[in-house]
Amino acid sequence: MSDFPHEKPALFSAGSYIEIKLKNISKKFPGVQALDDVDFFLKSNEVHALVGENGAGKSTLMKIMAGIQKPDQGKILLNNKEIQFNSPREAQNNGISIVHQEADLFPSLTVAENVFANDLPTKGFLQTVDYKKIQDQTNELLIKFGHPEINSKDIVNSLSVGQRQIVEIIKALSLNSNIIIFDEPTAVLTPSETDILFSIIEDLKKNNIAIAYISHRLEEIGKISDYVTVLKDGKHMATKEIQNINPEEMIKLMVGRDLKHIFEDEDREISNDILFEVQNLKNSQFFEDISFNIKKGEIVGFSGLIGAGRTELALTLFGFYQSEGGKVILDGKEININNPTEAIDSGIVYVSEERREKGLFTEMTVRNNLISPNLDLVAKNGILNNSQINELTQKSIDQLNIKTNSDETYVLKLSGGNQQKIALGKWLPKNPKLLIIDEPTRGVDVGAKQEVYKIIRELSNQGTSIMLISSELPEIIGICDRTIVMRSGRIHGEISKKDFSEELILKYASGYSGQSKNNQMEI
Template identity: 45%
Template sequence: MQIEMINIEKSFGHNLVLKDVSLQLYPGEIHALMGENGAGKSTLMNILTGLHQKDAGKIVIDGVEKIYKDPKEAEEAGVNFIHQEMNNWEQMTVLENLFLNREIRNKFGLLDNKAMAKKAQMIFDQLGIQIPLQKDVDDLSVGQQQMIEITKALMTEAKVLIMDEPTAALSDNEINHLFAIIQRLKEKGTAIVYISHRMEEIFKISDKITVMRDGLSIDTKETKETNMEEVVKKMVGRELSDYYPKKEASIGEVIFEVKNMTAFSHEFKNINFSIRSGEILGFSGLMGAGRTEIMRGIFGLDKIESGNFFIEGREVHNSSPSKAIDNGFGFLTENRKTEGLILDFSITDNVSLPSIDNFSKNGFVDARTENSFVDLMIDRLRIKTMSAKNIVGELSGGNQQKVVLAKWIGVGPKVLILDEPTRGVDVGAKREIYQLMNELAERGIAIIMVSSDLPEILGVSDRIIVLHEGQIAGELSKEDATQETIMTYATGGN
């Protein structure tokens, strides 16, 4: 299938999000679509698949002008969009999610569970996925849910496959399996639009790169004819030096300590570590190693069987998230959509909600102080919005992530836990988040960062703890850490 999108324009109210955008896509081509959050990438693909209707321009498919009335029609025609945000029914099983509205039935019209399980398992085997088909999706990690989304798309005979940040929640092993699948699809003639902020992936897998900025298509080049520096400059409109900014904060005394933390129900045990003021402590490990589960236990989101927490030498009990906040903790969760934000609230409400007491006087909210702080965060994190009163659910995924970060800064924590803080965030905004982390560390805040991105772990952390199967497998200083040593520990080596 050959697709041409010519001079596409789209506005939402008075907000012009696409202007004169063109894109060509050919069979057997992996075409990377790059740009900062809010550049218009997802909107362009949503127009192609019929979720939004264009205001101007035309779409030509195999030489014929065509407009899909909705995503279902696009999918039936062979155009499938794997969205960044998960679209699973959490109270249903993996198998039920995979075949929702595409059930296989026998000659009597009854569900053929055996045939569905066989087809699903075949795709799972290709991707190297080891998830029980009868398990409830609610019990899966974010990364596992992402693999379910990818599997759904691969179960159809897609002629065009659009992938929006498909590896954001995946382990290195799962990414390698996914890339192998993508190559096989390419060889079969499938056209693939690949949206990602991970530069190393783009240059590893794509044939062409189209860069968008502020709703415009800036340039299209063969991947082999460009480089990372040129792409970044076109994305952000400026040079971007020192991708991982130098950290100036001095590391002080121990501020938080964990002793003998165990939760067999969440498959981790005997967790012992400490972190000092001004320190950025990275947590690395394969998916399922227990990184997120440990952080949720610390913050009081999940119950633990045993363990003691100490803040500045004083034992504290985080029996709930509200108690953890009172004890000086903040937690940017990996799942911003369901746990980090109230999507139908404004940016202002989301940012100020956990720290509303800081903006209150005599029982009344000081709107001037509240608005001043929110405006400062919008400017500092470059959140793309027309107004602080805009609804968070209307923002791009990356800008939503920035709102979550802003709200925890407002709490003024002593210990700030960041679980995948730059997932789905563009290259320019990533650097701004790293710089903000450094500034918080300079104020004496201890930062725990969980990340699946090894270059990020190495570039930002002062010290790195590596987990393997729910236990600490190794601890590395910044000077001693390499990708090889981290992966050795993460896979159970010494």
Template identity: 40%
Template sequence: MSLLRLQDVSKAYGGVRALRAVSFDLRPGEIHALVGENGAGKSTLVRILTGAVEADSGTVEIEGRRVEHADPVAMRALGVAPIYQQPALLPDLTVAENVAMGLERGGPWRRIDWPGRRERARQLLARVGADIDVDAPAHGLRMAEQQLVEIARALGADARILLMDEPTAALTDREAERLFERIRGLRAHGVGVVYISHRLEEVASLADRVSVLRDGELVATREMAEVDRNELIRLMVGREIQALFPKRTVPRGDVVLAAEGLGCRASGIHGVSFDVRAGEIVGFAGLVGAGRTELARVLFGLTPADEGVIRLRGAAVRISTPAEAVGLGLAYLPEDRRRHGIIAEMSIAANTTLAALRTISRAGFLDFAAEREIAASYQQRFAIKAPSIDAAVATLSGGNQQKVALARWLATRPSVLVLDEPTQGVDVGAKAEIHGLIVDLAAQGLAILLISSELPEVLGMSDRVVVMRAGTVAGGLDGAAATQEAVMTLALGHQPRLSA
């Protein structure tokens, strides 16, 4: 008997059909991967399974019993626990309080066992290999830490059906592998896992079966051992993708940005030295907490440096604010696009010019014709899929939102572009498109710093790799020396072996 079965499930929003007669099942002790491009219907399927929305037609069964009029509370009681791509913690509560949400029973006037609550949170976090202060407020956690708290909370619910939607989107390879070990342990105890990921290497290593959604329809369900990566991509996008990492050699110019002994006590950054040339992509690798994002924030003036020197084209500069950074030709695409990269409720046109308002202002008034011209040019250049530049960015897929965020900073005409997790949470087709855009920008002479937790992305896109550990540079790797083994060796505090 299946743990979970969907039969001919359909769902439409207005006139848009999100799911069309989708049938899907999950066996006890199985990891069943669900893959597809953004907009394929994966998130709608998860919302139906959690009771957040109701299907227009079709049936949902759990252990052979049909579920009628499901809601989130009822589905949780039936053993369904979701873990979403974007953490949904309450920012002003502590880690322990967030873990306790939905796990503790009792009325509003019950006495809370605070030591017991903290100890349970510590135990659950230890199960996912997370060393996080349970008394820390959630708003102070990095995205990767928030994701681990979400996973720990779901494990605490003793779920029989676990819905994991991009659970490793903000995790390093090492943290992800710890999570995979835990998922395999759950499988061994009979838990069924629906695993959604754009990282096909994860799917290949974890899943027993894989189902592919495209344009709201189920196009295939296969045993994982019987399908390879190229076939999965073809099923997902309906076409061949020639190169996921379309890196090409371009002439390198002079050094545009250099850091010498850079440090910031507030960010834990110290003694950082590196340089990047025009036309060059320098990848920054390291474990979560190594200081890569903190370095990006120092360079952009969000947390100004208090030691060392930043040089732009050889001249020492002081960057105390983001406005100063933009004025000097720096642009920064942050890792959390929903919080810092876009304003979801605003239009594509407004988002595109948000960082360059001075260039489209005349006597204190915005030139809306100029705004629309700039936005339309980037929509065409980046192939942003939207009905018009007046569409709210919230209505776009993750990949198209990221293109808008990138356009916003390119509109400032920077000479240095800092990209922090530029393809996080986007599908394989959009990832290839964004990689192509990055390579094109390097060919146009931009100096690019690429921060990514995906080692294949760092290695496939970078001319050189800088590895960070504990807030400083652990080492640099060029050309053939930049391998996954060498990067991880430096990230863990060792020196890579040199080939003879």
């Protein structure tokens, strides 16, 4: 059960008691039984968590509840009356809203226009949009959520990934729904933002809201949930009160095996040879005076809060943004990278945190995604060689353990974990010198995380240097050899593996001034 205090006044309010039941739900897609006779329920004043590996059917079940998809079999009971949703609008009219894992926003519109896109208030005889009203109400919600730096007039395309997720959450809250579905809401939020979200969820519970909560972060489930349901391969494995199940039991139900060591405990010998060095790099829009190095085969983590400048630094190193000063040295030679093509030719590759928008061609096949950066390896004189394509794609599928019926399967049909393996794996045939990977396991289940970590570790053992950006502190601590902490566009600390602790990383990230118990540098 929750540990949050209850004396805080409610920010949001809803109507009377509500209960929704999904009974014997089945759903099949081409080649995949996504759901097979699954039951699930939600009640006012409760959080019911839903866990399972990628592809277990969690999002499909919630999309059925939200009217986005229709079940092949089964029924939905709302306050014991059977109901059918033929569209998301019908579900919203019945008090159901969903916070999507990937922000479902209009990038060219303002924050306020996105928040009220489904119900724009009008005024006057001509019924024009009441922009002042939606801007005032949006700013009020942003302040309540702890993000006054986001303005209702900001264009969504100008926001970071984390800020867009916050807008997605506020959009759902603005509907004053009786039922809210949260699908991986904290995947791109900082720890402080996650705490604010949890307090809001507590507040919603007190006001008769029924909440479904999907997360791969099992520690969150124990903090805020009343019940948890476990799915595996589209089947219902168990539903238990949260006090009657622990994370180890959840994992065993999810994956069918114990995952005692998600991070490999091994003593690693790191080369003393510096492969990549940055000296006094500057981009006045995002960061100032950045200096660091990465040794051959070393995994260096980059920690920090949203807005710290980590992704912008990575994109500058990859040639997407231009630096205004400083040096970048690779293999002992200074390089000037003006665009991503020059970075790739130099041996630097980048895996984006936004895998669907910037890392994959989701409406193309597994095969085409895997060969997309490797056409020079499977073509001669501009003519593609099918046998070489077959060899490359099958080798990648086997090496990465990509779960797909065929290399002709469209990437959008795959689970998040398998999509991430492709986003990472498409670069492997190029034998990169430096891999920059941004949020490598965002939205990825615990079993797939272990496989992604194994790939990263194997690459480093083969001599690839890795710059790993992550907001998950256990990930930084578990896989990195060293971590650099950024805050407000500057490096505020560097921590060696022997001194790793979540407390120390958070102190640097939040601007703590003073000397730590580990005698690290003062900020």
